[in-house]
Amino acid sequence: EAEVAQSPRYKITEKSQAVAFWCDPISGHATLYWYRQILGQGPELLVQFQDESVVDDSQLPKDRFSAERLKGVDSTLKIQPAELGDSAMYLCASSLRTGGSDTQYFGPGTRLTVL
């Protein structure tokens, strides 16, 4: 069964450092999502791609976060500089298309700890 891949699974960094997370969606999935999940809360959407284009980044803190999906396949989420409040699980998900009826499939996530 195809899965969404993410790396690294765990990342510990010091504040003010740069971190990057990678996501490889299920093959053929045009839509890719990055979510942030703070401990004890549900995931919150950071950015959504349709192929290589950003569809929604309204909740992405653009002063420090950036995301790209250059060839419309895999994607990278970067934080620079990291702050203590960025400690969270970062989840990537993909779906065939954008739309309410398309199921989003989630990867295992990257657990970020900022010291």
Next chain:
Amino acid sequence: AQSVTQPDIHITVSEGASLELRCNYSYGATPYLFWYVQSPGQGLQLLLKYFSGDTLVQGIKGFEAEFKRSQSSFNLRKPSVHWSDAAEYFCAVGAVSNDYKLSFGAGTTVTVRA
């Protein structure tokens, strides 16, 4: 404002007992409804979803959920819980008014005691 509410933060249930997790939403039109499960340190796995049609939906792992429009609810049930069902459960909602972006509830943690 649109919202998804899971009233129970934590539920403890005995193995073999039944389980019901509550989910309420506030959206104008009938939304698309999902239940996901997350084991510790893992990503989210889809249990079931409702788009239209029969309001009782069957999912994986023996779970089912019922959409009740009059109550704006989509509660998840399982007749007999197994120890492996211990996890966190999230209700999620997508609506045309929000371009079908998923909004998640805060989650319910289920503990299963022997």
